[in-house]
Amino acid sequence: MPSRSGPAWLAVLLLCFLAADTARTQTRTSWLDPYRDNASRLMEAATADDFAWRRLAELSDTFGHRLSGSENLTRAIAWAMEAMRKDGLESVRAEQVMVPRWIRGTESAEIVEPARHAIAMLGLGGTIATPHGGIEADVLVVKSFEELRGRSDDAKGRIVLFNAPFTNYGDTVTYRTGGARAASQAGAVGVLVRAVGPVGFRTAHTGSVNYGADAPPIPAAAVSAEDANRIARLVAAGRHVRVRLSVDGHYEADAESANVVAEIRGRERPDEIVLLGGHIDSWDVGTGASDDGVGCIVTWEALRLMKQLGIRPRRTVRLVLWTNEENGLRGANAYAARYAASAASHVFALESDSGVFWPSTLGFTGGARATLLMRDIGSLVAPLGFREVFPGGGGADIGPIAQAGNVPSMAYVGDPAKYFEIHHTPADTVEHIAPQDVSRAAAAIAAIVYVVADMPERLPR
């Protein structure tokens, strides 16, 4: 028989182990001691009120969506620069970028048979237009690329519906990006893709479609999960389902836009850059609050709070609100091109483009020693509720410069279960974002960026 006192002994042993571990961790992170006070001040200031949420509301309420090439985006950029100057940020500037100008136009889809009924849909970003009046065809429902390959004879002249239930973004988005190409290769005249997100309230999710060079582009739209399932059930029941699709997407001439840049110049090593930001453009259906207004605001907050608290780190902290992340990545590429010569001077890059829904995580990509240091730095934000820094950071906008300069990169990642409910939908509004989630993200980012910008040794590659 096991001794009844066994569990008690085990508990004592565990406590000793934990105490030793805590001591070891404290020893290991003693290098952080000079930064604890300012990091705490930044986190306290960030979480003291809902300033960041209100700024996000001002951005998303006033200008709404900020699709590349839209007047709303131009005005939002001007507003951001003015507000940054009022915050006292330095070297506030717009770095011009020409961006594509895709126009959604009027669009609709309906079930024609077995009975006329509107489909909840959104044309995919970049879709070509249908002929005036739309196209009408029988529907072929498939659940995967594999199923389509097996039934490619049935796809000719039809509208293919990819009805893949949402599992995670990475897996499911492949139908949105690649479905049109695969369907076109099989001879389809149009493609519908089940919205990439959990079942909402008849919610369609837009996003880019990628046409291949090896098949003619065909009109492409997202439909709500409910509509996709409805069509699938009708077909499974042996009903003849015919659909009309009308989309009007088209490109106009490239438009002027800009990356918004602002800095706090480093007090000792101004040429070493700690880069952070989000993207100021958005899709055209919601108000771009979560994707990615909030990413702009919470990174901007780091600089505003440093300025407010009189904290000037050793290195330059550079905020960039990139343009055209959603449908071109022109802003990110322009940034990398413009700063190619100083790519190696980028010490660290942080992107917030996955929302701030709690529980959020911090992900990091860098060398072994940088990862260890970043785990130490991450311990500073544990009081906010963050777990240890996860492996894997980066982002679409910091990607090009990070690749050019082999820059250690971090991602701030909100709870994907909530993020993808409203992602690329009309419901991407400030209403769905909690003020405390915005404040907490700003607090964590400010503390981490401050330490990386101020620590004596540059974060190793």
Place this chain on the structure above:
Amino acid sequence: MPSRSGPAWLAVLLLCFLAADTARTQTRTSWLDPYRDNASRLMEAATADDFAWRRLAELSDTFGHRLSGSENLTRAIAWAMEAMRKDGLESVRAEQVMVPRWIRGTESAEIVEPARHAIAMLGLGGTIATPHGGIEADVLVVKSFEELRGRSDDAKGRIVLFNAPFTNYGDTVTYRTGGARAASQAGAVGVLVRAVGPVGFRTAHTGSVNYGADAPPIPAAAVSAEDANRIARLVAAGRHVRVRLSVDGHYEADAESANVVAEIRGRERPDEIVLLGGHIDSWDVGTGASDDGVGCIVTWEALRLMKQLGIRPRRTVRLVLWTNEENGLRGANAYAARYAASAASHVFALESDSGVFWPSTLGFTGGARATLLMRDIGSLVAPLGFREVFPGGGGADIGPIAQAGNVPSMAYVGDPAKYFEIHHTPADTVEHIAPQDVSRAAAAIAAIVYVVADMPERLPR
């Protein structure tokens, strides 16, 4: 100091009391004993599979919305009659009713200032049209009728937005029904009403608007909670908010429709009627699955299962799928007119028009003795998870005949928190309804209706 054995004594006393109460209840409900077996068979058959959900899916998937006067409604009625005949129901018939034919037409709304942006909206059912191109006006935001009265000078020439957060349907729907009249009385040119429902995903809820005779009708639309709050925040921040509203609602000539009636003729007292049903029409934005396809299906199931199990109660069980509940109540009134002479022969009426979301409740309105008997009968469905029958039953469609005949009435009421999320929205689809909730509703209704139709004495008034 209280005795430590106090709680134990209390528990013993409580157990004795409960045992006595159970015995008393068992004595009181012994009259039910002859019905327990058939009630159990009905409940078992109802919950044995997902037949009812699949029938609901067939109805809502195939025909979609069933707005009064639409071809979809006519086809759904024909489908229901055919299916009822196949089920072996008796006296299946369409009782003609002329219904209004309101057409939504094309509609939109947008914020014009401070920046152009689409508003998620639905014209209210019965709204008049705006002039071609819509109306454009500054917005006056109010939270209540009272606030509007205090600011009626500010309403002239404006579009009034009622931004009353959803509390419960009864309180909040008053703005949808009466907002246009109040705004018109104050000189407004149009009215927007915050959607009557919890915050969804930029979800607008339609439903009828009632114009008064004392003020000219003005265009009326529901807007999503997010849009209402956005406009309210902008106004509160001192921004000038201008909105364009374009609705195209209009009436065409009344159309032919019908109440669908089917029966199981009573074996002893065929002239005594136990009435039950839901409404076959719906609003034109979802597929009318919850409001009220499911009410039709779960009441229909009671008759189908009796037929299947060879149960023929003493009295006639009459199923009615009423037409035009949503925007006219012509079906309910036609039924009451047609059966005026036999109103007093209606023994009981049950309506299911509040969804079947779990937890559901049963509500009853009747005299003291009927209430006591109904509480007994309700104990039969306790194994399904139902609590005691609540006070307060009835429904819009059974209302006129119940009033004419002073008929004891019951309502099947699904969880309102879930029901009103999709009520009158595009998301009213079968996707949002769980098969087990449909089966359970059918089971409870079948058991209760069977007992009321078969018990020796007629349920007293």
